[in-house]
Amino acid sequence: MALQKRLDYGFTGYQVPAIPRSSRSARGRRSFKKKVEDDKMCAFDLLAIVAGKLLQESEAFHASTTSVLVGGGHPAIANATVKHEQHDEDKLLKVERTDLVCCNESVIVSQPKDFQRAQDDGDLELINITANSNSSEKFAQNKNKNRKFFNKVEEGGSPCFGESYEGKVVDGNVPDTCSSEYPMDLDTKPPPLVTSDSSIEVPMRRDHIVRRSFPEFRDDVKVVSKDDDENSSGCTQPSTVTLKAYRPAAHIGDRRMRKLFASNYWKLGPKLKDGELFNSDKRSIFRNRKTCYTRQRSQRNSPFKRRKLYEQSSRSASEGRIGSEDMSNLFNKGLNGDASRASSSVVGQESSSHSTDPHVKLSIKSFRVPELFIEIPETATVAFLKKKVTEAVTAMLGGGLRVGVVLGGKKVGDDNSTLLQTGILHDDKLDSLGFTLEPNPSPPSPPPSCDEDPSFLVHCSTPQPLTRYLTTPFEQGPSDASQYPPVISLSNLAESDHDSVLSPTTDISANKTTPDSRALVAIPTSVEALAMIPMHRKSKRSELVQRRIRRPFSVSEVEALVQAVEKLGTGRWRDVKLRAFDNAKHRTYVDLKDKWKTLVHTARISPQQRRGEPVPQELLDRVLSAHAYWSQQQAKQQAKQQTETCLLL
DNA sequence: ATTAGGG
DNA sequence: CCCTAAT
Numbered sequence: 001m002a003l004q005k006r007l008d009y010g011f012t013g014y015q016v017p018a019i020p021r022s023s024r025s026a027r028g029r030r031s032f033k034k035k036v037e038d039d040k041m042c043a044f045d046l047l048a049i050v051a052g053k054l055l056q057e058s059e060a061f062h063a064s065t066t067s068v069l070v071g072g073g074h075p076a077i078a079n080a081t082v083k084h085e086q087h088d089e090d091k092l093l094k095v096e097r098t099d100l101v102c103c104n105e106s107v108i109v110s111q112p113k114d115f116q117r118a119q120d121d122g123d124l125e126l127i128n129i130t131a132n133s134n135s136s137e138k139f140a141q142n143k144n145k146n147r148k149f150f151n152k153v154e155e156g157g158s159p160c161f162g163e164s165y166e167g168k169v170v171d172g173n174v175p176d177t178c179s180s181e182y183p184m185d186l187d188t189k190p191p192p193l194v195t196s197d198s199s200i201e202v203p204m205r206r207d208h209i210v211r212r213s214f215p216e217f218r219d220d221v222k223v224v225s226k227d228d229d230e231n232s233s234g235c236t237q238p239s240t241v242t243l244k245a246y247r248p249a250a251h252i253g254d255r256r257m258r259k260l261f262a263s264n265y266w267k268l269g270p271k272l273k274d275g276e277l278f279n280s281d282k283r284s285i286f287r288n289r290k291t292c293y294t295r296q297r298s299q300r301n302s303p304f305k306r307r308k309l310y311e312q313s314s315r316s317a318s319e320g321r322i323g324s325e326d327m328s329n330l331f332n333k334g335l336n337g338d339a340s341r342a343s344s345s346v347v348g349q350e351s352s353s354h355s356t357d358p359h360v361k362l363s364i365k366s367f368r369v370p371e372l373f374i375e376i377p378e379t380a381t382v383a384f385l386k387k388k389v390t391e392a393v394t395a396m397l398g399g400g401l402r403v404g405v406v407l408g409g410k411k412v413g414d415d416n417s418t419l420l421q422t423g424i425l426h427d428d429k430l431d432s433l434g435f436t437l438e439p440n441p442s443p444p445s446p447p448p449s450c451d452e453d454p455s456f457l458v459h460c461s462t463p464q465p466l467t468r469y470l471t472t473p474f475e476q477g478p479s480d481a482s483q484y485p486p487v488i489s490l491s492n493l494a495e496s497d498h499d500s501v502l503s504p505t506t507d508i509s510a511n512k513t514t515p516d517s518r519a520l521v522a523i524p525t526s527v528e529a530l531a532m533i534p535m536h537r538k539s540k541r542s543e544l545v546q547r548r549i550r551r552p553f554s555v556s557e558v559e560a561l562v563q564a565v566e567k568l569g570t571g572r573w574r575d576v577k578l579r580a581f582d583n584a585k586h587r588t589y590v591d592l593k594d595k596w597k598t599l600v601h602t603a604r605i606s607p608q609q610r611r612g613e614p615v616p617q618e619l620l621d622r623v624l625s626a627h628a629y630w631s632q633q634q635a636k637q638q639a640k641q642q643t644e645t646c647l648l649l
Numbered sequence: 650a651t652t653a654g655g656g
Numbered sequence: 657c658c659c660t661a662a663t
Binding site: 590594 | 657
């Protein structure tokens with residue numbers, strides 16, 4: 001297509017600070033370059049290539065997870081995870097797709113950016129490639145190298161990003177498996193448990209590294225540079241897990257739960273420097289930066305779903321407002337604590353180093369309470385409403401809740417088994433670790449069931465007619481989800497997948513498997529009330545939804561669109577998409593259809609009334625003629641069909 | 650998942 | 657761009 005620019009991205013000079021003894025000397029440093037031939041390539045795709053290349057070139061990454069972050073002024077714009085394990089000659093490559101994600105203190109990038117855009121936005125200042133593993137024991141050996149490397153970065157490093165690298169591009173010869181379908185298993189042999197920790201930072205953009213916009217990175221560097229303590233090297237990553245909602249697949253249906261990390265998660269980074277977390281968790285720094293959401297591999301990318309995805313993003317952005325102190329507070333207080341925090345936010349982080357630190361830190365961020373219905377009179381004051389909500393929430397949380405642990409969709413029944421025994425700490429399992437809130441079988445004061453204990457509902461104290469059932473601000477899940485207990489699950493950050501963004505703060509997923517969970521929810525009894533709920537839900541949803549960011553069509557895009565429509569007509573938007581916008585992930589066929597609509601409109605109005613980047617008249621003329629032509633064709637088709645049906649009758 | 654249209 | 661109904 002004419003509009004596709006070819007860009008070459010070169011990568012070189014990344015370093016592998018931590019490599020197992022056996023192989024380190026031979027390959028402590030590697031470089032490669034990869035040609036990326038599509039400027040519309042999703043950041044992720046590039047990352048996958050990078051990761052794949054890493055795997056291909058470096059045997060150093062044993063049984064580890066490689067996360068590739070692209071980010072700069074903003075945290076990361078994408079996050080790809082490659083799991084690969086090596087066993088003798090065999091390699092297991094598993095690439096898990098993880099599109100976007102990220103946020104810093106104030107910004108959440110709520111949709112994937114393609115590289116072109118990222119570049120425009122200045123997000124490609126830095127590429128951060130990290131390799132994670134279960135163990136960080138080897139890291140210390142490479143302390144010096146690490147420091148050296150980071151010093152170098154701090155000085156400006158050797159950025160290497162541009163239209164081409166040093167005039168020529170070396171084809172990375174990356175197997176397709178790295179960039180096409182995910183996950184990709186090259187081999188399914190059971191992996192040996194050789195682990196290593198590696199951190200690689202690849203400065204991007206040849207001329208400069210703008211550190212002003214990446215303070216976290218700077219901090220990391222400083223830490224590494226001046227701290228001789230091996231434990232503080234800061235180059236490794238923890239098996240950080242994020243909380244995400246969980247719901248048995250059987251009930252998920254088409255809509256998967258999506259969660260996103262709240263921005264504050266990422267604020268943890270610098271804090272680690274002086275906190276105890278830091279020492280116990282060598283690999284935390286980068287990981288903390290790597291706020292991300294996950295997506296089911298099989299998740300399709302329909303506009304609708306994507307939208308919902310963004311919704312989650314934005315929501316968590318607004319909710320993730322507590323600092324790390326708050327997080328620890330919440331953690332310490334446990335799920336039942338602190339009802340004063342109305343938002344019920346819990347922040348999650350888990351770090352583990354099997355070999356060096358047996359402790360696992362878990363904090364839970366932003367769980368939601370199950371849907372709650374409250375009745376109050378129209379004339380009630382806001383204060384009254386607050387009070388009632390508070391009461392309802394405290395009643396529920398304090399009324400004998402029990403926390404259940406779910407792993408891989410199954411309840412962990414044995415309370416006495418250790419985390420290790422249950423496999424909770426295993427990388428694969430972290431993804432599916434979840435917590436549930438359930439009514440306690442023998443609670444001090446059993447949570448009232450709505451049926452039996454109407455007192456759970458707030459009754460109006462006046463004879464006023466009831467007009468409102470309010471769902472609490474905490475909860476807003478799919479309608480069917482709301483009557484089930486919330487489940488919060490931990491997911492490995494590095495494993496985040498694409499669409500199923502799981503925000504600790506958002507979705508509480510439904511879990512129909514717990515029958516008694518219904519007791520958590522007060523269900524309005526009047527028909528009236530039931531009828532009201534959808535309305536509230538709807539209006540609330542509109543507040544939560546994050547619109548996709550606006551991306552005006554460029555002239556070249558219009559050109560491509562016109563050309564495609566001229567060829568294919570106006571009724572085959574999917575084909576148009578495939579033909580002309582196949583790699584423009586942000587342009588859906590609906591977008592194209594809409595654009596065509598506006599183009600036709602634009603072409604019909606006077607130039608004075610047009611706005612935005614002016615479209616060449618020549619193109620508009622083609623729009624009109626194509627539109628006329630295909631309208632005519634369509635009419636003909638319909639006429640033909642008419643006659644056919646007539647003949648049949 | 651796509652298409653077609655209204656908002 | 658979003659939202660939906662209808663395919």
